[in-house]
């Protein structure tokens with residue numbers, strides 16, 4: 001992933017703002033968060049609103065039967081974003097079910113990732129000929145509780161975070177957490193294996209708005225090579241931190 005637009009930016013004035021519009025097409029491509037840090041091979045749809053008119057497939061309904069309203073809404077809007085993103089690749093609507101450990105089951109030949117947090121939902125999809133896995137995550141741009149930081153860091157990560165300070169209004173501890181969740185969302189579909197927070201050592205390049213996750217456990221083969229690092233980009237804006245990792249089909 002490249003491009004100067006992907007640098008970490010923070011807009012303190014927008015912290016209490018949020019996106020406007022309604023429905024999964026509310027944000028024009030490139031106008032949101034993840035759309036600014038993903039490569040063109042990824043079709044991404046982002047929204048700030050839950051469109052109450054979205055209808056789930058019966059199989060999807062079953063997956064959230066009995067769920068609390070908040071969970072129903074994020075699941076439903078996530079599906080709406082995913083279908084809109086798939087439509088951009090010419091893929092017709094179909095049920096998107098939860099598979100092993102909650103990973104979404106994408107149609108054959110496609111990969112994707114879904115994220116939702118307060119005031120934001122998004123899904124990104126790509127063709128496996130371009131990208132073998134991707135992971136997206138968003139979090140509120142707020143400090144991580146100290147005990148959580150302790151629990152999710154390994155190696156020199158805490159030192160690295162301290163070195164980045166709080167410049168540009170970015171809570172790097174939260175961004176690190178988000179980066180790890182993105183890495184997991186890309187890792188799991190490739191391996192069907194758990195990846196612990198202490199099994200990927202992340203280095204953030206604040207100036208470039210990028211990060212690298214060094215895998216501390218053997219990774220899967222990608223293009224006949226063992227995957228040892230996963231690369232991503234990050235952004236802070238509108239009161240959120242957003243991270244995206246992409247595992248390209250070709251090294």
Ligand SMILES: CC(C)(COP(=O)(O)OP(=O)(O)OC[C@H]1O[C@@H](n2cnc3c(N)ncnc32)[C@H](O)[C@@H]1OP(=O)(O)O)[C@@H](O)C(=O)NCCC(=O)NCCS
Pocket residue numbers: 074075078098100101102103104113114115116117136137138180181182183184185186188189195196197198199200
């Ligand atoms: C799965 C997990 C990453 C989700 O992150 P989150 O911040 O809680 O939630 P988000 O809203 O951003 O993402 C939720 C979406 O992630 C996706 N997801 C869930 N499990 C997944 C998995 N095993 N693989 C890939 N994607 C998954 C789903 O699409 C889910 O939304 P849906 O249930 O509505 O379809 C998180 O709950 C978790 O289990 N983390 C522990 C593992 C980890 O992060 N390890 C760090 C490795 S360095």
